[in-house]
Every structure is written in structure tokens, then in C-alpha cells.
Amino acid sequence: MSAHAETLHHGPAKGFSRWILTTNHKDIGTLYLVFSLIMLFIGGTMAFVIRAELFQPGLQLVMPEFFNQMTTMHGLIMIFGAVMPAFVGLANWQVPLMIGAPDMALPRLNNFSFWILPFAFTMLLSTLFMPGGAPNFGWTFYAPLSTTYAPPSVTFFVFAVHMMGISSILGAINVIVTIFNMRAPGMKMMDLPLFVWTWLITAFLLIAVMPVLAAVVTMVLMDVHFGTSFFSAAGGGDPVLFQHVFWFFAHPEVYIMVLPAFGVISEIIPTFARKPLFGYRAMVLATASIAFLSFIVWAHHMFTVGMPLAGELFFMYTTMLIAVPTGVKVFNWISTMFKGSMTFETPMLFAIAFIVLFTIGGLSGLMLAIAPADFQYHDTYFVVAHFHYVLVPGSVFGIIAGVYYWLPKWTGKMYDEKLGQWHFWLSFIGVNLTFFPMHFVGLAGMPRRIPDYALQFADFNMLTSLGAFLFGTTQLLFVYILVKTVRSGKPAEQLPWEGARGLEWSVPTPAPYHTFTTPPELDKE
Amino acid sequence: MAHHSAYYVPPQSHWPIIGAVGLFLTLGGAAALIYSLQQESDSLLAQIMLNSGALILAGMMIGWFAAVIAESRQGLYSPQLDRSFRYGMSWFIFSEVMFFFAFFGVLFYIRMFAVPWLDGEGDKGLASMLWPQFEATWPLLEAPNPDQFPPIREVINPWHIPLINTVLLVGSSFTLLAAHKALKREDRGKLKGWLSLTILLGLTFLGLQIYEYIHAYTELDLTLKSGIYGATFFMLTGFHGAHVTIGSIILLVLLFRVFQGHFTPESHFGFEAGSWYWHFVDVVWIFLFTTVYLL
CATH class of the missing domain: 1.20.210.10 (Cytochrome c oxidase-like, subunit I domain)
Structure with missing residues (x-):
């Protein structure tokens, strides 16, 4: 035809x-x-x-x-x-x-x-x-x-x-x-x-x-x-x-x-550890369990609203259960790196920071899951710190890591590794400077969503603001790196990362406009 | 495993962007219209947006579906692509299921928790102090604050129109099944007959539903504004009615296509997708009839 x-x-x-x-x-x-x-x-x-x-x-x-x-x-x-x-x-x-x-x-x-x-x-x-x-x-x-x-x-x-x-x-x-x-x-x-x-x-x-x-x-x-x-x-x-x-x-x-970020990280860690992912089946099951649990934990956001005690208990325990599959994931990522031949290019740096900082966000989540303790934390900056830890060095770092990882295949050009490292370290410092102090002001009782606050929170808030300005401005560097790569990056190789596996690396670099118009043959390992 | 003849990847298409503009104008126009009614300002621009948006959306649907049908009839589609459509439609219906699930969840929460709590049940005793005269009943004829939400005189009798509607809609699922069987037997005459009858049943259902709404508003004082019973009643039956309307339009298009000589006993995904949608709407009604009207 x-x-x-x-x-x-x-x-x-x-x-x-x-x-x-x-x-x-x-x-x-x-x-x-x-x-x-x-x-x-x-x-x-x-x-x-x-x-x-x-x-x-x-x-x-x-x-x-x-x-x-x-x-x-x-x-x-x-x-x-x-x-x-x-x-x-x-x-x-x-x-x-x-x-x-x-x-x-x-x-x-x-x-x-x-x-x-x-x-x-x-x-x-x-x-x-x-x-x-x-x-x-x-x-x-x-x-x-x-x-x-x-x-x-x-x-x-x-x-x-x-x-x-x-x-x-x-x-x-x-x-x-x-x-x-x-x-x-x-x-x-x-x-x-x-x-x-x-x-x-x-x-x-x-x-x-x-x-x-x-x-x-x-x-x-x-x-x-x-x-x-x-x-x-x-x-x-x-x-x-x-x-x-x-x-x-x-x-x-x-x-x-955050689940797709888990996916990105699970691609990047094996590549730069030069080892296959530890516990593939467990990772799949853990992801599915997290998804299932996500449907039966919603009211842990509402502990202080006045729920019947049975509700408080049910939602507290189901929420804490999420720590199990999430722990499996973190354990598997670390085990993948264990005894690996690791190198630390920009995607790997973001991926490792993801694991560490996302885990911090997960642990503060566990604290928030404890219903009686949540009465103290609710609607404070501690909550803001928690969800920014899972969203910024979690989701956003996952996205950035993925972009650096696949950029050579998409554009056919290699980004500037030195600038990438700068981008990572400035982001890493910025993100922690922004969100870590929020834990302290939150535990001390500073409410969220408020334009003014008591004097004793002043120092930490100034630190947070400085960190935010640093983190925000650093992302302009990210844009510069992206533009520079597309315009004048060095040509990337067919397989830009030594340890990378998977069909996406089997296509030419840059990936042609149409790929796999006929399905590829899989070589079973 | 699947048949892997080349998968048809369509060339550039202008239908999606037309659809996006149409959707923007329709929803933006609807928002602006409601906004201007609230602000009591001029709504001409909003009406123009809404109407032109709706026209563009209708044109987009006709054009896009026509393009797909034409490609299908040229034989561009492989069995694998046919499966993409089937999976796509199934997941779309699943999303609709979840939409109704949310409203049924609201109904159950209201009936099981919110209304009894307002009457002092459970350990949320404070709520009952707001309106001490309030009595929890279901159907809830009188809201806690009847000045703001005027009471209902009477609710719809399930054994009159709703029962007739149940018979009509369940019956229409069977007539549609008969139409499908006729299509598979290549019995075009019976196909046209059964499909037309299905549409007739659907439209009769809609007519009775409209009659019931008028009856509720004019004689029973059952309105959107009459507290939570009216709100849940009209929200659930209203969205269901909207889906019956869409389903009827889909069936009308299918009938038109049958008269155009479309569909073969082997290949008639459009027909199947339409009938899946219709059966889904029917199943929702059965839940509605039991939980909104009967119980």
C-alpha cells in the first residue's frame, strides 16, 4: 500500500x-x-x-x-x-x-x-x-x-x-x-x-x-x-x-x-553503577502497591478536621504502610549501586540526590502520618518542608536527571558536563537551603500560607529566601545549558553512556524523526 | 502475539488544534457567561464565544471522525490499530465510571455521615447545636436552614416515571444487542429496525426525564436549591441525562452510517464503541434507580 x-x-x-x-x-x-x-x-x-x-x-x-x-x-x-x-x-x-x-x-x-x-x-x-x-x-x-x-x-x-x-x-x-x-x-x-x-x-x-x-x-x-x-x-x-x-x-x-520520577531514577542508577537494577520484580510490585495504597490513605490530610476515631486510626495505619514499598525502592536503588563501578555524571548526581533528599521527604511524611503528632504539625511550615522535599528534589530532580540522561539521544549533542555539575551543586545547595530550615520553623509553630510571621522565625526565613533565590536563579543556568547543547554541543555518540541498556539506545543519535517503523528484533539476554 | 503489519501513523492533522481552540472557546465562553450573569454585566461576548466554540467543536468532531472513518475504509488500519481504539474507548469509559463514582460517593457520604451528624449522631456533637430543630431523615425534605434552602413538598415517586424509564433504558440495551446481532448476521433490515427502536427508547427516556424535572420544579418544589437532597438528585440524574443525550447522538450517527452502508459483520468498531457507551449509561441508571429513587 x-x-x-x-x-x-x-x-x-x-x-x-x-x-x-x-x-x-x-x-x-x-x-x-x-x-x-x-x-x-x-x-x-x-x-x-x-x-x-x-x-x-x-x-x-x-x-x-x-x-x-x-x-x-x-x-x-x-x-x-x-x-x-x-x-x-x-x-x-x-x-x-x-x-x-x-x-x-x-x-x-x-x-x-x-x-x-x-x-x-x-x-x-x-x-x-x-x-x-x-x-x-x-x-x-x-x-x-x-x-x-x-x-x-x-x-x-x-x-x-x-x-x-x-x-x-x-x-x-x-x-x-x-x-x-x-x-x-x-x-x-x-x-x-x-x-x-x-x-x-x-x-x-x-x-x-x-x-x-x-x-x-x-x-x-x-x-x-x-x-x-x-x-x-x-x-x-x-x-x-x-x-x-x-x-x-x-x-x-x-x-x-513522583512515580515516573522513580522510573527515571531506576533507569539512571543502573547505567552509572554499571550493574543491572537490583530486584526488578520487587520494584514493579512496590510501584503497584504504592498505587493501590494511594487510594485508601486520603484522609491523612484531614486528621485535624474532626473525623471519627476509627477513621483517624485507619488512615494512619494505611499511610504508614506506604513506607514499606517505598523502603523497598530505596533499598533496591542503593543495592544497585552497591559494589558498582560508579561514575558521577550530571544525571547520576541528580539521581543520587533524589534518593537521599526524597527519603528525607518520605521520613517527614512518616512523621506527619502519625495522627496525634499531626495535630501539632498540621498547616505549619513542616508540611511545606515535607511536600517540597518530595516534589522539588523528588519530582523536579527526577525530571532534570531524565533530561540530562536522554538529551544526547534526543538532540544528538552532548551537554557541557562542567556546567551540568555546576547546575547540580548550585541546585543541591539551593534546594536544601530553601527547604531544610522550613522543618525547624514549622516544628516551632510557624503557620503556612501567611505573609507575616513572629520575630523568632526571622533568621530561618531569611535563609530560606536566600536559598530560594539561589535555586531559582540556578535554573536559568539550566536553560543556558539546554540552549548551548542544542546550538553548539559536541556531537554525542550512539551510546553516550557506557553502561546504558535498552532499546532507546539502539537507534541512531540523534534519534531520527521516525523510529521503529517496523518493530525491532529483541535480543534476549 | 499481535499481528505486526505496519502501524498507521497519521500525517499532520489540523483537527486537534481546532478542537483545542473549540474547547477553549466553549469552556471559556461558558465560564464568562456564568461570570457575567453573576456580575450582572453584559454577556454578549460570552455568548458569542460559547456558541462559536460549540460549533467549532461539533465541526471538529464531524471532521475528525470522518477522517478516521475514511482511513479505516481505505484499509489503512491494521488489527493492532483496531485494538488501540478498543483499549482507548475502554479506558475512556473507565474514566466516566470514576466520574460517576465520585458523585455516588458524595451521595453515600451525605446519607451515612453528614445528615445524621447534623442531627447529633456520632461524636461530632457540635454540628447539631447549629440547628437544634433539625431532624435527619432521608429523603431530606427540610434542610437545616429552610430559609436559605426552601423545603421540598414531596419527592418523585419511584414507581411511576422512574420505573417506566428503567424499563425503557434496560430494554434499549437489549434492542441494541439485537441490532448488533443483526449486524453480525448481515441482516441490514433488522439492524436498522432495532437500532432505530433503541434510539426511540433513548429519546423517550429523555422526554420523560424532562417531564419529571418540570414536574419536580413546578409541583414538588424539588429543585437544585432545596438542600442536599435536591443537589444530589439533580446532579446524579442530570449528569446521567447528559450522558444519555450524548449516547443518543452517538447512536443517531451510527444509524446514519448504517444507512450510508458502513460496517461489515467483521469490522464495525464504531458500532461496538457506541454500544459499549450505551450499555455503560444503562448500568449507571440501574445504580441511580436503586440508590437515588428507591432506597
Whole structure:
């Protein structure tokens, strides 16, 4: 059939239309990654405003109302605009390459999933310029803050979230179908690279919980505009119900943002330790267990809301159970490195920092899981420290590590190793300087989401702000490194990393526009 | 293992970006319309956005599906690609299941916890002090604060219209099954008959549902604003009704395609996807009928 030949060998289109009309998984992966980088800087700018205001006690720069808008928008943009799209970008690039597929299973749908996002965030960001300002109720949009006391822009927030949800669900369907249906002949599920496994489970979580987010924002919209009383006790509803539905979505969402990072790390550690991953089956099972547990732990975010004792206990114990599979993962990563011939290129540095710092975030999570202790920690900076440790040196380091690791294959060029090392060390110092002191001010009782604080927290807050400025500015270096690599990087080899295994390294460097148009032969080891 | 004839990777397509613009205009227009109603400001621009967005979305769907159908009829699709569609549709329906799951969860939480707590049950005793006269019942005719949420006179009798609707919708699943069997037997006449009957049943269901809503609003004082019973009732039945509407449109398109001579006994994924969706909507109704109307 001649139509086949034509469609399979079309190269990239000329001009800008390539990026708008593309059905190519590599183009779409690039779009996702670039979009996520832009969002990282927009969300980062908001973090700058927050940290500048908190540099010293007292109100200096912004009004409390605007401060609340900044914390809300920072959270929403980083979660839905920066971290999630970055992982979808990595999946777009890597899943077809790693399983020997010609493209994603549904290429046009793939383009649709991406192009919804810029519109969704245009809508969300436009709320900053509306009368009454942007959403100010925190990214968790608890009722009644998001219903009775919400600014008028809440309506646009609701529809923007709907668009992000549609994008995520369609993207996840594509990933899951690709993995189930597009594997090279002979590649069994238990042959899948761990990055693919973690994304499979992430995609399942996305399809399961994004509709719940859609439901909860819809109920907010109904309560605000159409007189329903889902979250109003005066009508027989319950504001606590909001928290239950929201966290039923948002707890799996937390794992959506970190499981693919686990996958990236599980690819990088074996490469630079020059040993196969320790305990592959255990890693797969641990990931699946974490995903399962994520559905039955949600109310640990609500220990202080006034739940029956049985609820407190149930959610405390299930939450603590998560430490078991997570511990398995950390143990396996370390065992992979044990007695390996390790080298410490930039991706490996970020990966090792991931293991150490993510574990710190995991341990503070365990502290928060203890219901009676949580009464002290709840809504303090200790919580902020906890989730930033799992999200920044967790998810974000995972993404950066993945980008450095696969960049040579994507671009055909090698990044500047020396600058990469600078990027790592500055980020590492910055991230710890920012978030470590938050533990102390949090334990001492400094509440989160507040533009002013008591004098005794001043020193630690100044340190935190300095760290944030360092970390934020360092990411400009990351952009410089990326641009430099694409423009004038040295040509990369077919196999840029000595210890790297997997189908993605079997294609030429840079990866041609179309790869695996006929499925590859697998050589069984 | 799978058949691995070359997988069809479509060339550049303008449908997704048209869809993204359409979606933006539709949802942005809807948001702006609701916003301007709330602010009592002019809503002309919002209406233009909403309507043009909806038109663009409709055009996108027609164009995109037409392109896929044309490619399929050219024989570009391998069995592997057919599986991609099947898996894709199944996971999409799973996402819809989770959407309804959330609303059913809300209903159960309200009935099992929130309403009894407001009446002083359990160890959350404080809630009952807000409205001491409140009595927990289900169906909840009078909300804790009846001034803000006016009471319901009576709820819908499940043994009248809802029962008829149950018979109609469950019946329509069987007529659709009969249509599918006829399609597999290549009995085009029966296929058209059964499919048309399915659509007729679906539309009758919708008509009765609309009648029931009018009845609820005008005679029973059962509205969205009448406290949590009205809220859950209209949210669940309303989203279900929206899905029946979408399902009916899908079936109408299928009927149109049948008349165009599409579908063969071996290859008729479009028909199957549509019928999966219809059966899903039917199953949701059975849960609705039991937990919203009966119990």
C-alpha cells in the first residue's frame, strides 16, 4: 500500500505549523517539555514573590490578598503546569523508544492532549487580571473558601481545571494504550523498562482520579452559582465532604507526580553503577502497591478536621504502610549501586540526590502520618518542608536527571558536563537551603500560607529566601545549558553512556524523526 | 502475539488544534457567561464565544471522525490499530465510571455521615447545636436552614416515571444487542429496525426525564436549591441525562452510517464503541434507580 510508505516516511514539516499540527511523539514530547519549562519559570516567579515577602517579618512588598493569590497560583501552576506536563513529555519521548513502537498509539489524540494545555493555562493566568484577583484559596481550594468566600474568578479556575483534566485523561489513555498494545513483538510486561512500568501505573492513577477532580470542581461551581448545598451544612451538605472528595483525587495525584520520577531514577542508577537494577520484580510490585495504597490513605490530610476515631486510626495505619514499598525502592536503588563501578555524571548526581533528599521527604511524611503528632504539625511550615522535599528534589530532580540522561539521544549533542555539575551543586545547595530550615520553623509553630510571621522565625526565613533565590536563579543556568547543547554541543555518540541498556539506545543519535517503523528484533539476554 | 503489519501513523492533522481552540472557546465562553450573569454585566461576548466554540467543536468532531472513518475504509488500519481504539474507548469509559463514582460517593457520604451528624449522631456533637430543630431523615425534605434552602413538598415517586424509564433504558440495551446481532448476521433490515427502536427508547427516556424535572420544579418544589437532597438528585440524574443525550447522538450517527452502508459483520468498531457507551449509561441508571429513587 503506497499510502503507508508516504505516511511513514514523512519528515518534520517546515515552519511553525510543524509544532501545531504534529502527530509525532518526539515533537509532542518536546512541546510538553518546553511548555513545562515555561510554566516552571512562571510558577517560580510567584515563589520569588512569596519568598521576597517572607524575607523579613512584617508586610513589605505585597498585600496579604495578593500573597494568597501567589501561593494558590504557584501551587496550581507547578503541579498542573510544570511537573505533570514534564513527565508526559518524558513519556512521549521515551515510551515509544523504550518499547520499540513507531509512535504513540493514538498520535492525533496526543497532539490534542498537549494543545489543550496552553489554552487552559491562559485561562488560569488571566484570572490574575480580573476584578477581585486570581483564586486565593490555596491550590487545595477548600470549601467554603472556594465557594462562599471565593473571588469571582473562581468560575474561570473551575473551567481551567476542567481543561487540564481533559488533557491529562486523554494523555494517560494514550500512554496506557501504547504500553499495552505497541510493545515490540516478544516484549512481555515483565520485560518492560521500569520507566515504562511506572508510567503505566501513573496513567492508571490519572484515569482513575482526574474524573474525581472534575466532579469536585463541578460541585464547587454548582455551589457558587446554582444554589446547591454540597459543601454547606445549612443545606444538609458538609464542607468536610469537599476535603474527602478532593483528597481522594489529590493523594493519588501526589504519586502521579513522583512515580515516573522513580522510573527515571531506576533507569539512571543502573547505567552509572554499571550493574543491572537490583530486584526488578520487587520494584514493579512496590510501584503497584504504592498505587493501590494511594487510594485508601486520603484522609491523612484531614486528621485535624474532626473525623471519627476509627477513621483517624485507619488512615494512619494505611499511610504508614506506604513506607514499606517505598523502603523497598530505596533499598533496591542503593543495592544497585552497591559494589558498582560508579561514575558521577550530571544525571547520576541528580539521581543520587533524589534518593537521599526524597527519603528525607518520605521520613517527614512518616512523621506527619502519625495522627496525634499531626495535630501539632498540621498547616505549619513542616508540611511545606515535607511536600517540597518530595516534589522539588523528588519530582523536579527526577525530571532534570531524565533530561540530562536522554538529551544526547534526543538532540544528538552532548551537554557541557562542567556546567551540568555546576547546575547540580548550585541546585543541591539551593534546594536544601530553601527547604531544610522550613522543618525547624514549622516544628516551632510557624503557620503556612501567611505573609507575616513572629520575630523568632526571622533568621530561618531569611535563609530560606536566600536559598530560594539561589535555586531559582540556578535554573536559568539550566536553560543556558539546554540552549548551548542544542546550538553548539559536541556531537554525542550512539551510546553516550557506557553502561546504558535498552532499546532507546539502539537507534541512531540523534534519534531520527521516525523510529521503529517496523518493530525491532529483541535480543534476549 | 499481535499481528505486526505496519502501524498507521497519521500525517499532520489540523483537527486537534481546532478542537483545542473549540474547547477553549466553549469552556471559556461558558465560564464568562456564568461570570457575567453573576456580575450582572453584559454577556454578549460570552455568548458569542460559547456558541462559536460549540460549533467549532461539533465541526471538529464531524471532521475528525470522518477522517478516521475514511482511513479505516481505505484499509489503512491494521488489527493492532483496531485494538488501540478498543483499549482507548475502554479506558475512556473507565474514566466516566470514576466520574460517576465520585458523585455516588458524595451521595453515600451525605446519607451515612453528614445528615445524621447534623442531627447529633456520632461524636461530632457540635454540628447539631447549629440547628437544634433539625431532624435527619432521608429523603431530606427540610434542610437545616429552610430559609436559605426552601423545603421540598414531596419527592418523585419511584414507581411511576422512574420505573417506566428503567424499563425503557434496560430494554434499549437489549434492542441494541439485537441490532448488533443483526449486524453480525448481515441482516441490514433488522439492524436498522432495532437500532432505530433503541434510539426511540433513548429519546423517550429523555422526554420523560424532562417531564419529571418540570414536574419536580413546578409541583414538588424539588429543585437544585432545596438542600442536599435536591443537589444530589439533580446532579446524579442530570449528569446521567447528559450522558444519555450524548449516547443518543452517538447512536443517531451510527444509524446514519448504517444507512450510508458502513460496517461489515467483521469490522464495525464504531458500532461496538457506541454500544459499549450505551450499555455503560444503562448500568449507571440501574445504580441511580436503586440508590437515588428507591432506597
